[in-house]
Amino acid sequence: MGEIEDAIERADREAFTRQPPKTLPARINYLLKQLGTAKAVAQELGITADSVNRYRRGARKNPPKDIAAKIDNAVRSRWQPQVRKRRRQQAAVTGVTVETRARFGYESSAGSTDDGRFRRLTVRLPAAYAQRLFDARDTGASDQDMRGIIAEGFKEVYFQDGGGRAMGLSDVTLNDIDYLDLDF
Secondary structure: OOHHHHHHHHHHHOOOOOOOOOOHHHHHHHHHHHHOOHHHHHHHHOOOHHHHHHHHHOOOOOOOHHHHHHHHHHHHHHOOHHHHHHHHHHHHHHOEEEEEEEEEEEEEOOEEEEEEEEEEEEEEEOHHHHHHHHHHHHOOOOHHHHHHHHHHHHHHHHHOHHHOOOOOEEEEEEEEEEEEEEEO
8 A cells, every 4th residue: 555545544544433343253253244255354364264264263362463463454444334435425525634744846937846845734635636536546546646636736725825826836746755644
C-alpha cells in the first residue's frame, strides 16, 4: 500500500461504530464468514488451512507476530463495510480534509522550482477531489496518481486560493511526504 491509500484506510477505521473482534478465534471466525472457506483464509494470510482451523478451535493460541498482524489487517480491512461506504458518500458531498507535511514543488509561467520546500498544510479539499480520490483508489490507481489528485486540489484551494492568485501556476507536485492524514 502507498501513503495515500494508508491514510484513506486510517480515516476509514476512525469511523467504526463497534470494535472488531479481539480474540484470535473470533477474528478467524469472522474471516471464515467473510471469505467462505479455511483455504481462502489461509491464502489471504499466507498460512495453511490446517493452521487456520487450529487458530479457530483454539488449539494454537499465539500466532507469530507477522501472522497476527496479517490477521488484524485482514479483519480491519473488511470490518463494517456499510459504515465505510456511508462515510465515503458523505465525503463525496462535503469534501475531505488533508493534513500533511511534504515537499511541494511547482511550475509557473515565470519558471519552475526544483528546490521545493517542506510545508505543513491542512486544507479542506472540495467534494470533487474527494470523489476523484475514492474513485482512483477503487480502480486500483497508483499512489503517484492519488498524489496528483491531492496536489491538484492543493493547487486550486491553497496556492491559487480558488482563482484569486497565482493564476500562472500550472503544476504542483507533492513529494517527500513526511506524513499525510485524511479526515472525512
